[in-house]
Amino acid sequence: MASVEFRSVTKSFGSFTAVDHVDLSIGDGEFVCLLGPSGCGKTTSLRMIAGLETPSSGQILIGGDDVTGLHPKDRQISMVFQDYALYPHMNIADNIAYPLKVRGESQEKRHARAQEVAGVLKIGDLLSRLPSQISGGQQQRTSLARALVYPSRVYLFDEPLSNLDAKLRLEARGFLNHLQRDMGMTAIYVTHDQAEAMALATRIAVMDRGRIVQYAPPIEIYRRPATTFVANFVGNPPMNLVPVTARAEGDSVRLSADGVTLAPLPLSAGLKAALAAGPTLTLGVRPEHLSVTEEADNSIGGKLFANENMGPESLVTMERPDASRVTARIFTDDHVEVGETVRFGFAPEHVTLFDGAGTRIPRDGEAGL
């Protein structure tokens, strides 16, 4: 296993910059997810680690060695492709053992090793079938087996679960999680599914328009999203974002918006800096931190727009006077009717504030933020 490092890596296709001066350092044995919407540069970044794209500038290091100009075959890496790329003319055993064949291993050794890996992945009884004769989940495991069959320094995954149905995806996700911790492999995993990234990663790199917006452990990303983009991308449903106007009153700040009542906040250093740029801020609250309340303090008011029952809990959405919507995750027992006027209350410590540019305003005492 080995570490991976990006040093100011840029990749342009004509006038389009897919990856823009990215610096990224992935430690030995880490499971890093590159998360972002399509076109954010996550797949291009992964393909540059594999050697399937060459950076326009910058360097890529694996285990401390500069591999920027190295052919994929010389990088000692494994990769699982989104479409699995199983060779239709080879049976499952030959597919799994192909990396050993190009390494000049004997037929005997190849098949023994394929048998062994296939056993771990529970496809041992399919070895003589062709890829077209097995299910999607089995194809996915075959492509995983092909990646595991030889020792690699880094394991790359390009949305490997996106072609599976929901149930299989959960199952495969759990298995991957177990496998990575078990083997201690360095894994880099591209996905646009935030839940997948949260579940698997030791650290997530959230990407937007070719840049890394935040690179942190999942819980950090969830609790302290660096920007409104991250706040909006992570969490299902995502964080509610409400534009507010801020006014400093002595040592405290009063935030106001239509239907929102909020106790004054202490004027922190971060707030002061943000207010210097302008009075418009964004208030963020996660749906699970909202509850139906009668009290006016620290709450958002509006008319109930939808009530979606998810079993023990419900997603209730209100429409505010300016037609924007706020969603709360509440216990189904808290009964509310569509059309009635409601208030969603929250605790002040669950509020995240973003400045006019969408960057999170740090609280007092947060080091280095």
Added chain:
Amino acid sequence: MKQFSLLSRRAAALFLTPAGLLVAVFVLLPFFWVIVVSFTNRTLLGVTAVHPDFVGLQNYIRLFNPSTFFTRGQFGSSLIITTQFVLLSALIGQALLGLLLAWLMQAIPPALKRAVEAAVIGAWILPEVVIGFAWFAFLDYDNGTLNMILTALGLPRGDFLLQQPFWVIVIFNTWRGAAFSMMLFNSAFSSIPPSYFQAADVAGASSFQKFRDIALPLIRGHVVTDLILITMWTFNVFTPFLLTHGGPAYRTELLSIYNYRVAFKDFEFGQGSAVGVIIMLINLVLALIYLSIGRRRSKAEREAAAS
């Protein structure tokens, strides 16, 4: 830094070499050589075979000589015969018959459909000399199947290859090539979602109305493709030679057959090349129309897909 690609440029150049050489020598070179030879008096035999003279536009002037232009067996007459042949056998015969067959195929039982398709496609895939011989036998005056049927029906028999040679090759080429149009339109029709026709059925449309109002507008692109392709192929076809040799009395001498006679019967390579240049010019116009339509359509498709 060297860009990664699945095949390096050096390897790609190597991969392209065999095909490139063959195409250069047997497609590109003939294109330019025929132009060069058309300005000479090169022949197959004699002094001018080895040392041809440059004669300027003389070959072209001879082709377009107004006093003989329309004479049977001369260039102008052949050009007119070819134009009529293309109009009647391709644009009208093959396209209309193909369209009719394809439309009928949508509405008939599968077994009958397979049988009719077998006959139509059989006419198209069999080697041209076999087809030539088959028609030679079919039209035979004394024993041919056609005259046998006419006699049985109480109609007068005819020596069609002598009496109506032009109409024989028109019908012959329509028969030979209708399969392509049929298959093209067949696949065009089957690409139309059945729900379109079912909606029209619900609205009470007749077969003809469905054809005119739904099918035809939707396959317009295929019609254009079909017309240009069959025009190009029919314009260059040599197969009627196998039935009539261009005769009798040059009455079926298409440009391709005229070119063959001038070059390989009269051994006038310079003159034949001039004919070849004119055929190529007409081909070029047709091909440019086809490719520009194809490009415009794929561009429109890309834009439609992107929106």
Added chain:
Amino acid sequence: MKLTTPQFLSRVGFSAFAAILGALFALPLIWFIFAPFNARAEMGLALPDPFTFSNFETVFGNSLAIHALLNSLIEGVGAVIVVGIAATLAAYALSRSSIPGKGAVTYILLLFSSVVSGSAAMVPIFLIVSALGLIDTQVAVILVFAGGLLPTAMFILRDFIDGIPKSYEESAMVAGASPVQAFFDVALPVIRPGIVVVVVWAFVNVWGGFLIPFILLRSSEQMPASVAIYSFYSEAGTPIVTLLAAYSLIYSLPVIALYLFVSWRFGFRFFGGIKA
């Protein structure tokens, strides 16, 4: 589904009309089904009485006829090998490499191949072949056909390869394969169906081709079956109908077999679109 009376009648009308058209198309060919098995066949349609294979025996006893079939086979197989290899390599390069002007190359080749038809270029082709000293050789026929068929073959194969995900070769290379290994182990087997279609198409074109061997070959030892059949019925005075009918049938069989093979294996619309 229940049909109303007018619907039923129009269905019957369509079928009857289609059947008549089909019969008209079959008419000139029906003779071919019977004559080869009739020892006394003439130009007219007649049921073989008695049914016999003697015509075929005569054909197989005729060394000229058999030799011509052999020549057709040599030309067809030769062109298949040349077109198969050259088109596969070129199409792969056009699809997978980053050489500049790939699109233009395909466009120009397609343009030239439709402009330079056999009918238009018979003189320069003859002159080039003579200059190469190849008149009256099978090699000349093979090379001329290969050159003419290659642009279309490359175009079809390139389209086919473009439709194959690059992840096949990419995964092979990530797994440690060199470009050469990735081409032979992974790409080539996946492209094979496309190559088969192109190669069959090329063979049928060469096997049935008449004009090119007709102008490039002089001696009767070299001529392929197409030229042989033509000279049998056009030059020999009264043709020996029985022999010709049986011979034409034998000559047509490979084409029919290949056609059935391709339409069974790949669906015939695919094949239909590429005959030119």
